[in-house]
Amino acid sequence: MAYKVGISSGWWNIAKDPNLLGLPLKAGSFGATTGVQFNQVDMETITEFVEPDLKDRFRRIVDKLGIEVGLHGEIGNIVALESAERRIWEQAHERLCIALKWAAELKMIYINIHLSQNVIVQQEEARIRPFGFQYQIVTPTGEPFYALAERSEAVKDFVVRRLPDRTLLGEESFQKLAQEKANEIQKGLQKKIDDEIKKRTSHIPNYEQVPPNERRIFEQQIAEDVQRAVNEEIRRVFNGGDTDVLYEAWKRSQFSKYVLEAGEIDAYYAVAYDMSSRNDPLWTNIVGNMNPEVAYNEKPLEFNAAISAAYLEGHFRVKNHSNKDHLNGMNMVEWCEKHNLMLCMEMPHSQQGQEGLMRFFHPLHSQYLVRKIGSGHVRLCIDFEQSMAQNIDVDEMIKKSPGDFGKLIFLLHLGEPIPYFGTAHIPITIGGQGQEILYRWIYGLRKKGYKSGYVIFERGGGRGGGRGTNYDVFEESVKAIRQMVKYLDQDTEPLNLPPEFFGIGFENPDVWARQLVTMREHAWDPLQDVFIIPEEKHFFLGSSAVQKGKAQEWERRKFR
Structure with a gap:
């Protein structure tokens, strides 16, 4: 396949461009006028798939133009695949299932999603910890945490210390079990009294000769002591002191079985205990062999990356009602393999003050998720601009990456390499410094195995922002990328790039002809x-x- 050059459509919600009103227009309007055969359609909402006659209109435009199309999935908290919150997990899972279904039906090449939408849990402790018991959380596969605790002793040991007793004690499931336990304790009361009398009197010599009245008073005192102890034991049960009762009630509760005391933080801890106890490669490769509670404080980025990777893997592998409704019961990886659809994962953009603090962003971490899944239809998307937005030194990242790292990459998002939160998307200038830097980075990935894939310019609003003509938005970006691809295919080292690469050589006849006319016309101006x-x-x-x-x-x- 070598390298295929393309563009992205952009979002209507950002550009407010009438060319972006609906998926068919996104696929055709810009793609038809920029001289490319590939267009990434940027999806804003799953409701775009209910546009009337979508499938016929979309395929008619794409087939007439003879172009290929990829899909950029939704962005935002509602599709945070790394989230342990139940409401978000279920929404994100179903929305991705719907997107995968339509990507296959519309014969798209790939669907690209962001690895993360949220900052690390340590940055949100003030919000999560005090109110964690008020909302529901789930495991990476969308289950209540008792399901994971039943499979992992390490998880059970942790969750029994984090059960939400302040909400659970008032629930019917707990009250019923506590009463059963109290009845059981009370039922054996007389035997306990008899045993205690026997125990205490066995040390008294000639106890049978003690006057009956004194013996009655003494034994009554023992009975009262036993009754107080039983009452205290029952009180402890109703106050949540019996962890067996509390745990069983937690499992049976319709609400609290989805709750742990510190909410999403406890969810991440529980998953970490499970992963570390199993030597999960996502944990050992990203975090190492560190105890979860130590890693939480000493390796916060790695801690969040490993757990986020587990949640993404859970979404990709699970088969629940959403998979049944939209993917014919297949999991996401199976669906992509059947329909020859590539699932790409990209580092997210950032905001000021959050650079490098997203839960899952670094390619040297996400590579382990791709490796563990082990499917030829799950790959990485590298966005150099968004890499810088996450405080990543791209040269250093490429240098540290393993020798086969490039083989894990399917898609590149390009724009002028400027570190402004990954959202500038400024056009690439032929002969500019950005073109040279981007070539150096791609060449570095080529040496690590990236010998083929899709290379697209991800559009913004142009240098001035807002709406503009096609030229304002793209300028010479497509030509600049074509130059990069040309010399990548020739395996030209960055230091050996000829003048033609920068648009000033005789081997660029169109560029040279324009320059010659300009020079002749203005030669005598001085x-x-x-x-x-x-x-x-x-x-x-x-x-x-x-x-x-x-x-x-x-x-x-x-x-x-």
Whole structure:
């Protein structure tokens, strides 16, 4: 396949461009006028798939233009695949299932999603910890945490310390089990009294000879002591002191079985205990062999990356009702393999103050998720601009990456390499520094195995922002990328790039012809005011026009 050059459509919600009103227009309007055969359609909402006659209109445009199309999935918290919150997990899972279904039906090449939408949990402790018991959380596969605790002793040991007793104690499931336990304790009361009397009196010599009245008082005192102890034990049960009762009630509760005391933080801890106890490669490769509670404080980025990777893997592998409704019961990886659809994962953009603090962003971490899944239809998307937005030194990242890292990449998002939160998307200038830097980075990935894939310019609003013409938005970005691809295919080292790469060589006939016309037309400009013979400015054919006062008209139309 080598490298295929393309563009992205952009989002209507950002550009407010009428060319972006609906998926068919996104696929065709810009793609038809920029000279490319590939267009990434940027999806804003799953409701775009209910546009009337979508499938027929979309395929008609794509087939008539002879272009290929990829899909950029939704962005935002509602599709945060790394989230442990139940409401978000279920929404994100179903929305991705719907997107995968339509990407296959519309015969798209890939669907690209962001690895993360949220900052690390340590940055949100003030919000999560105090109110964690008020919302529901789930495991990476969308289950209540008792399901994971039943499979992992390490998880059970942790969750029994984090059960939400402040909400659970008032629930029917707990009250019923506590009463059953109290009845069981009370049922054995007389035996406990008899056993305690026997125990205490066995040390008294000739106890049978003690006067009956004294024996009655003594035994009554023992019975009262036992009754107080039983009452205290029952009180402890109703106060949540019996962890067995509390745990069983938690499992049976319709609400609290989805709750842990510190909410999403406890969810991440529980998953970490499960992963570390199993030596999950996502944990050992990203975090190492560190205890979860130590890693939470000493390796916060790695801690979040490993757990986020587990949640993404859970979404990709699980088969629940959403998979049944939209993917014919297949999991996401199976669906992509069946329909020859590539699932790409990209580092997210950032906001000021959040650079490098997203839960899952670094390619050297996400590579382990791709490796563990082990499917040829799950790959990485590298966005250099968004990499810088996450405080990543791209040169250093490529240098540290393993020798086969490039083989894990399917898609590149390009724009001028500027570190402004990954959202600038400024056009690439032929002969500019950005073109040279981007080539160096891609060449570095090529040496690590990236020998083929899709290379697209991800559009923004142009240098001035807002709406603009096609040229304002793209300028010479497509030509600049074509130059990169040309010399990548020739395996030209960055230091050996010829002048033609920068648009100034004889081997670029179109560029050179334009430059030659410009040079000839303006060659005598420095001498304009010292000419003695007017024809040297207006040429001999223009003398008559000058004499008749039509010099400006001649200047405008002399080459037509």
